[in-house]
Amino acid sequence: MNEKRSTFGSKLGMVAAAAGSAVGLGNIWRFPSETADGGGAIFIIVYIACILFFGIPLMAAEFLIGRSSKANASGAFDKLAPGTQWKWVGRLGVLTGFIILGFYMVVCGWTVDYIIQSVTGSLKNVSDFSANFNTLLTNSPKQIGLMVFFVFLTAYFIFAGVQKGIERSAKIMMPVLFLLLIILVVRAMSLEGAKAGIDFLFKPDFQEVKSTVFLDAMGQAFFSLSLGMGCMLTYASYFKDNTNLTKTAVQVSVLDTLVALLAGMVIFPSAFALTANPDTIVSDLVAGGPGLLFITVPELFNQMQGSMIWSAMFFLLLALAALTSTISLMEVVTVYISEEHKVSRKKALLFVVVGVLILGTISAISSQFFNILDVVSAKVMLPVGGLFISLFVGWYLDKKIVYAQLTNDGEIKFGISFLKAYSFILKFLAPIAIALIFLYGLIG
Numbered sequence: 001m002n003e004k005r006s007t008f009g010s011k012l013g014m015v016a017a018a019a020g021s022a023v024g025l026g027n028i029w030r031f032p033s034e035t036a037d038g039g040g041a042i043f044i045i046v047y048i049a050c051i052l053f054f055g056i057p058l059m060a061a062e063f064l065i066g067r068s069s070k071a072n073a074s075g076a077f078d079k080l081a082p083g084t085q086w087k088w089v090g091r092l093g094v095l096t097g098f099i100i101l102g103f104y105m106v107v108c109g110w111t112v113d114y115i116i117q118s119v120t121g122s123l124k125n126v127s128d129f130s131a132n133f134n135t136l137l138t139n140s141p142k143q144i145g146l147m148v149f150f151v152f153l154t155a156y157f158i159f160a161g162v163q164k165g166i167e168r169s170a171k172i173m174m175p176v177l178f179l180l181l182i183i184l185v186v187r188a189m190s191l192e193g194a195k196a197g198i199d200f201l202f203k204p205d206f207q208e209v210k211s212t213v214f215l216d217a218m219g220q221a222f223f224s225l226s227l228g229m230g231c232m233l234t235y236a237s238y239f240k241d242n243t244n245l246t247k248t249a250v251q252v253s254v255l256d257t258l259v260a261l262l263a264g265m266v267i268f269p270s271a272f273a274l275t276a277n278p279d280t281i282v283s284d285l286v287a288g289g290p291g292l293l294f295i296t297v298p299e300l301f302n303q304m305q306g307s308m309i310w311s312a313m314f315f316l317l318l319a320l321a322a323l324t325s326t327i328s329l330m331e332v333v334t335v336y337i338s339e340e341h342k343v344s345r346k347k348a349l350l351f352v353v354v355g356v357l358i359l360g361t362i363s364a365i366s367s368q369f370f371n372i373l374d375v376v377s378a379k380v381m382l383p384v385g386g387l388f389i390s391l392f393v394g395w396y397l398d399k400k401i402v403y404a405q406l407t408n409d410g411e412i413k414f415g416i417s418f419l420k421a422y423s424f425i426l427k428f429l430a431p432i433a434i435a436l437i438f439l440y441g442l443i444g
Contacts, residue, residue, distance in 0.1 A: 005070050006162035007238050013167035014239060015248060019255040020170040020324030021231045023177070025107060025293070026224055028321060031260040032267045033288025034220045039208030040200040044261070046213050050221040051253050054433055057425045058227050058386060059249040061393040064405035066236025067245065072336040073230035076237065080397060089388040090336075093230030096381040097332040098352070100229065102359025103373040105154075108326060109146025109364075110136060110294060111319040118312035129299045133291070143364035148357060154326040155353050158334055159346065162238050166327055173320050174255075180317040181262040187310060194269030200282075201261075201268050215440045218433050223378065224256055228386030231328040234335060244412055245405060259321070266314070267292075270300045293318065330356070379441035387434045394426030 008014035035043045069076035074090035081087070113136055117123035126132045136142065157165040188194060210216070226232060236245070267285070275281045284296055301311040330352060337348035363370040393402060406422070407414055 007240050008167050009163045013171050015251050016170035016174045017166050018235050018252045020174050021328035022226045022252055022256040023259045023321050024325035025322050027260040028263040029288055029293045032264050032285055034216055035264055036282050036285035038210060038213050038216050041202050041204040042209050043213055043217055046217040047221055050218045051257055054430050055221045055225045056249045056253050057422055058430055059225055059232055060245050061389055061426060062232040063236040063245040066233040067239045068401055068405050070237050072339045073233050073332060074336055075339055092385050094333055094336045096229045096377055096385055097329040099373050099377045101329050101356045103363040103370045105147045105150050105360045106143055106363045108150040108322040109143055111315050111322055112146050114315040118308055118315055121308055123298060123311055124308055129295045133294045140365045144361050147360040147364055151353060151356055154330050155349055157327050158330050158349055173324055177320045180313050184266045185262055188266045188269040191273035193273035197268035197272035201264055215436055219437045228382040230332040234332045274300045274303045383434050383438040387431055390426050390430040
């Protein structure tokens with residue numbers, strides 16, 4: 001164990017950082033889209049079940065790999081499975097994080113542009129929101145400039161270190177993010193006609209059940225919790241030895257799910273209250289993606305009194321959610337280069353920044369390249385990484401290590417039935433579920 005390795009300074013900072021890693025734009029655009037497509041409340045019920053039975057066990061698996069090794073995503077497997085090919089699972093996670101940064105930073109830049117548009121009042125005067133967004137998409141120099149700003153903003157927190165950068169920023173940004181969400185929820189709920197949106201979210205209609213609802217919910221749960229990309233594993237390597245890994249996984253999952261539900265409570269009531277043609281509401285939300293955040297939502301906010309304030313708050317919320325994710329992704333790659341290639345943290349960060357700027361520039365210029373990075377990372381690399389992490393802990397890793405990490409060397413009391421159930425999930429249920437998600441993503 002490396003005694004000089006950085007650790008999070010407090011439990012609050014640790015949970016805030018891990019939750020910040022999980023919370024991202026996917027909570028705010030992918031969750032409402034999947035919920036609309038899945039029939040509303042029915043999807044949410046299945047989604048929460050997937051979080052409980054698959055998401056939390058998989059997150060705990062990443063946590064125990066990270067803390068037991070006290071190493072980066074690749075080094076963790078080298079320590080726990082020396083002389084084997086398991087190290088490639090960690091390297092896949094690092095590569096996945098790097099590729100995601102290559103296109104995600106461009107999207108982050110869009111949030112900055114829309115904050116500026118909101119604050120200056122130009123968004124208030126837009127009549128065609130689709131054309132407004134397309135104008136940004138076709139302005140490559142502007143996209144590159146915004147992307148560069150966000151890359152250096154992220155790098156600033158990585159440069160500051162684990163406690164002074166990652167932890168301190170999370171302890172500030174996560175409360176602000178929740179505060180903004182709650183204010184926006186109150187505003188959305190106050191709209192006349194908002195009740196229809198709340199009913200759609202929380203009143204199950206079993207006639208709306210889709211045959212693919214489990215796979216859709218499982219996929220959303222998996223991606224929402226940032227599993228399979230090395231983030232949770234890397235952050236867990238900074239956990240203190242007395243951290244309750246299962247409890248932390250539960251706390252992070254609850255916070256992540258709460259953000260998704262609150263985002264739904266902003267978007268659905270607003271959509272049902274403000275959309276002129278009710279028949280198009282669900283189909284517009286199902287379309288999801290960037291169009292939901294940068295076309296549909298701004299158009300909705302523009303109909304509210306004080307639209308400048310509400311749209312500025314919403315896009316600031318998006319930027320904060322994006323930033324907490326990019327910080328974790330950049331940390332994964334930076335600490336890997338630093339530890340595996342024996343270079344200083346500063347030099348490793350420089351390599352990462354240059355690489356991300358190159359990928360981000362190409363993504364801003366070429367929508368085809370952007371889409372390739374998105375599809376390959378989300379539909380191939382993430383599920384494959386998650387599958388092998390589940391198999392590693394379920395089948396390969398010494399059960400004494402698993403027991404020691406989950407119980408903190410016996411200090412936390414778990415029943416034998418709990419440990420057997422956990423092992424069964426990682427050995428059989430989770431791999432099968434992830435494999436189905438993988439196949440569904442390729443052929444769906």
